[in-house]
Amino acid sequence: MTTTTKFAEEAGTSPNTPVVHLDGVGKSYGNVHALRGVSLTVRQGEITCVLGDNGAGKSTLIKIIAGLHEHTDGTLSVNGEERRFSSPRESLDSGIATVYQDLALAPLMSVWRNFFLGNELTKRPFGRLDDRRMKRIADEELTKMGISIPNLEQPVGMLSGGQRQCIAIARAIYFGAKVLILDEPTAALGVKQSGVVLKYIVKARDAGLGVVFITHNPHHAYLVGNHFVVLKLGRVALDTHRADLTLSQLTNEMAGGSELEALSHELRGVDAGVVAEPHDRPGGI
Numbered sequence: 646m647t648t649t650t651k652f653a654e655e656a657g658t659s660p661n662t663p664v665v666h667l668d669g670v671g672k673s674y675g676n677v678h679a680l681r682g683v684s685l686t687v688r689q690g691e692i693t694c695v696l697g698d699n700g701a702g703k704s705t706l707i708k709i710i711a712g713l714h715e716h717t718d719g720t721l722s723v724n725g726e727e728r729r730f731s732s733p734r735e736s737l738d739s740g741i742a743t744v745y746q747d748l749a750l751a752p753l754m755s756v757w758r759n760f761f762l763g764n765e766l767t768k769r770p771f772g773r774l775d776d777r778r779m780k781r782i783a784d785e786e787l788t789k790m791g792i793s794i795p796n797l798e799q800p801v802g803m804l805s806g807g808q809r810q811c812i813a814i815a816r817a818i819y820f821g822a823k824v825l826i827l828d829e830p831t832a833a834l835g836v837k838q839s840g841v842v843l844k845y846i847v848k849a850r851d852a853g854l855g856v857v858f859i860t861h862n863p864h865h866a867y868l869v870g871n872h873f874v875v876l877k878l879g880r881v882a883l884d885t886h887r888a889d890l891t892l893s894q895l896t897n898e899m900a901g902g903s904e905l906e907a908l909s910h911e912l913r914g915v916d917a918g919v920v921a922e923p924h925d926r927p928g929g930i
C-alpha cells in the first residue's frame with residue numbers, strides 16, 4: 646500500500662480526494678480585498694507551489710488554511726469535508742502543519758527539546774519529562790530524514806537556517822501532519838542551504854504528505870513542484886501542472902512578463918528622450 650493510499654484510508658476518503666481544497670475563497674480586511682475567488686487544490690504526494698510578489702495574498706492564504714484568519718467568501722474543505730477553522734489548533738488537529746519563516750523554535754533550547762516543544766513526553770507516575778526517550782526519538786527521526794546534526798544537545802540557535810528549517814519539517818512529519826505548509830522556507834537562505842531544504846521538501850512529498858510551498862522564487866519552485874499557482878493582487882493569475890509549464894514561462898509570469906515589456910518600452914522612450922534632449926536645445930552641447 647502506498648503512503649498516499651494509507652493516509653486516504655485513515656481519512657476515509659479516496660486517494661483522489663484533495664486533502665485541502667479552496668473554492669472561490671475571498672478575504673477582506675475592512676475594505677482591503679486581500680484575496681478574491683481563489684481556488685487551490687492540495688493533493689497527497691504532491692508539492693503545490695504558491696508564488697506571488699509582495700502583497701499578492703500569500704500570507705493571507707496560509708493564515709486561512711492554518712486557522713489564523715477566517716475567509717469571508719468561498720469554501721475550504723479538508724478531505725472532502727467543508728471546514729472553517731477558528732483557531733490554529735483546529736487546523737493542526739485536521740493534520741495541517743504550518744512551518745512559518747520564524748519557525749516557532751526556541752533558539753536557546755537544545756535540538757531535541759525543540760523537536761518536542763509543546764508535545765513533551767513525560768514519565769509516569771510523576772509526570773517528569775522523559776528526556777532519554779525524547780532524545781532517542783529525535784535522533785531516530787532526524788536520522789530517518791537524513792538530517793545530520795552531530796550533537797542534539799546544542800542550542801537550535803547555533804544551527805544554520807537550513808538545518809533549523811529541516812528540524813521544523815521533520816517535527817511536523819513525526820507529529821502526524823498530512824499537509825505541510827511551508828512559508829517561504831528558502832527566502833533567507835543561500836544556494837547550498839536552499840538545496841538542502843528543497844531536498845527535505847521532496848522527502849516530505851515522498852512520505853505521502855500534501856505540501857504547499859510558498860515562495861517568491863520560481864527556480865526553487867520549479868525544482869520540486871508538481872503544481873503551480875501564481876497569485877497577483879489577491880487573484881489567481883496562473884494555475885497549472887508541471888507538464889504544461891516551462892521554467893521560463895513560470896519565471897516570466899512571476900517577473901510580470903507583459904508589465905516588464907511595457908516598462909522596457911517606456912524606458913527605451915525615456916532613454917531616447919535623454920539622449921535626444923541636448924540636440925533638441927538650440928546650440929546643443
Ligand SMILES: Nc1ncnc2c1ncn2[C@@H]1O[C@H](COP(=O)(O)OP(=O)(O)OP(=O)(O)O)[C@@H](O)[C@H]1O
Pocket residue numbers: 674677678679697698699700701702703704705706
Ligand atoms: N491584517 C491586515 N489588515 C489590513 N490589510 C492587510 C492585512 N494583512 C494583509 N493585508 C493586505 O492584504 C494584501 C495581501 O497581503 P499578504 O500579506 O497576504 O500578501 P503576501 O503575498 O503575503 O505579501 P508578502 O510577500 O509581502 O508577505 C496586501 O494588500 C496587504 O496590505
